[in-house]
Amino acid sequence: MSGADIKKKLVFKQKSKQPEQVSDQPPWVLGVVDDEPHLHEVTAHVLRNFSFQGRRVELVQGYSGAEAKQLVCNHPDMAVLLLDVVMESDHAGLDVVEYVRDVLGNQSLRIVLRTGQAWLFPEDEVFEKYDINDYLDKAELSAHRMKVALKAAFRSFETMRDLERSQQREQVLRQIAEQASQAKSDFVASLGHELRSPTQSIMGFNRYVMDAVSQSNIEPDVKAEIAKFIRYAQISSERLAGLINNLLDLSKLESGRMEFAIEPHNIWDAVRFLQMEMEPLLQEKGVTLEHPQCTEPLELLFDMGKIIQVLVNLLSNAIKFTPAGGVIRITAHALDTGRVKIAVSDSGRGIPEEEIEHIFGRYQQSTSNQQSDGGTGLGLAIAREICLNHGDSLVAENNPNGVGACFSFTLAVVG
Numbered sequence: 400m401s402g403a404d405i406k407k408k409l410v411f412k413q414k415s416k417q418p419e420q421v422s423d424q425p426p427w428v429l430g431v432v433d434d435e436p437h438l439h440e441v442t443a444h445v446l447r448n449f450s451f452q453g454r455r456v457e458l459v460q461g462y463s464g465a466e467a468k469q470l471v472c473n474h475p476d477m478a479v480l481l482l483d484v485v486m487e488s489d490h491a492g493l494d495v496v497e498y499v500r501d502v503l504g505n506q507s508l509r510i511v512l513r514t515g516q517a518w519l520f521p522e523d524e525v526f527e528k529y530d531i532n533d534y535l536d537k538a539e540l541s542a543h544r545m546k547v548a549l550k551a552a553f554r555s556f557e558t559m560r561d562l563e564r565s566q567q568r569e570q571v572l573r574q575i576a577e578q579a580s581q582a583k584s585d586f587v588a589s590l591g592h593e594l595r596s597p598t599q600s601i602m603g604f605n606r607y608v609m610d611a612v613s614q615s616n617i618e619p620d621v622k623a624e625i626a627k628f629i630r631y632a633q634i635s636s637e638r639l640a641g642l643i644n645n646l647l648d649l650s651k652l653e654s655g656r657m658e659f660a661i662e663p664h665n666i667w668d669a670v671r672f673l674q675m676e677m678e679p680l681l682q683e684k685g686v687t688l689e690h691p692q693c694t695e696p697l698e699l700l701f702d703m704g705k706i707i708q709v710l711v712n713l714l715s716n717a718i719k720f721t722p723a724g725g726v727i728r729i730t731a732h733a734l735d736t737g738r739v740k741i742a743v744s745d746s747g748r749g750i751p752e753e754e755i756e757h758i759f760g761r762y763q764q765s766t767s768n769q770q771s772d773g774g775t776g777l778g779l780a781i782a783r784e785i786c787l788n789h790g791d792s793l794v795a796e797n798n799p800n801g802v803g804a805c806f807s808f809t810l811a812v813v814g
Contacts, residue, residue: 426457427553428476432467433483445542451553464491468498477508478556479549484514493529500530507559509552513537584650591647598640605633645777652784659788663813664703665696666741670729673710685723697731699739699810705785712778713743713806720747737812744805749797758795759783
């Protein structure tokens with residue numbers, strides 16, 4: 400079909416229609432690139448009263464692939480590019496597509512190919528190889544078809560721009576949140592360091608006064624009363640020191656500044672150390688700790704100090720919620736993934752099902768915990784972060800028999 404025939408088809412097939420109400424919004428920028436001047440004329444004629452969503456169309460024109468590239472660069476707000484394929488070369492238009500998408504990185508511009516040599520470039524192959532948005536065959540093109548294609552392209556462009564704006568807002572908000580989080584972490588770290596020294600001094604003075612009182616000639620009843628209050632002060636100081644250490648650990652974990660020395664260790668060495676350290680608390684509560692009495696080492700990859708910190712936290716919670724005469728068990732079970740599951744289970748009242756999902760949140764506590772001693776809610780959050788830095792998470796669940804809770808994590812096997 401000749402260019403004149405195409406012109407007649409586009410002009411005479413369009414129906415007269417009253418133009419819709421036009422708003423004050425800026426017009427859609429439409430790039431029209433074709434090496435046939437008469438097609439520029441007929442396109443302008445067909446679109447003379449065209450508008451979409453109350454916005455008219457501003458045409459910017461080019462006659463070659465080189466001019467198309469310049470148009471896109473000069474009009475960053477261009478919404479649609481109506482692009483011929485065969486111009487100064489058989490693939491000039493396709494080269495423009497690659498330039499726009501790959502060189503400029505412009506993914507929002509809608510590209511509509513309009514070719515009179517459809518047999519050279521089958522539609523399905525072009526869509527598969529090139530990032531275009533529509534394909535119009537000049538031989539089959541009518542004014543109505545072109546207008547519908549442009550409306551769809553303008554709508555798609557607006558959707559893409561909305562998505563880009565949303566992503567930009569999200570990125571800005573994320574940066575603000577990250578800056579706020581960093582500022583918080585820096586403040587907590589600074590505060591923790593400022594509080595640590597006087598707290599250590601108070602604990603030292605408590606021990607000094609306790610020694611002095613024990614060696615004094617004060618009446619036994621008075622000495623016992625003074626010693627009781629000093630012990631209270633020491634317990635409170637140790638609790639404050641533990642809170643400060645938790646805040647500093649959390650700050651390091653959040654900022655990625657905590658260092659891990661992950662090396663081969665026997666996990667049962669950690670468990671035996673744990674039992675020795677926690678034995679006074681176990682005896683005071685009247686709770687038994689059970690674990691396999693293994694003579695063969697179980698070599699796993701972990702940071703000894705950090706995993707002991709996790710186990711101390713889990714065992715402290717288990718002791719807290721296990722009634723006198725109850726049993727706490729530590730087990731190790733090999734998995735098919737090359738890791739070993741370490742579990743600490745108690746025989747307490749368990750965790751309310753609706754709270755399991757949130758129990759590892761920072762400053763979050765189970766309601767049952769709040770009713771006991773009102774801790775800070777940092778321990779499990781820190782323990783979970785430590786486990787994550789060992790390649791897995793910390794999992795909480797209630798025991799299948801309905802008695803008590805179980806916390807578990809996995810560690811990699813050596814080799």
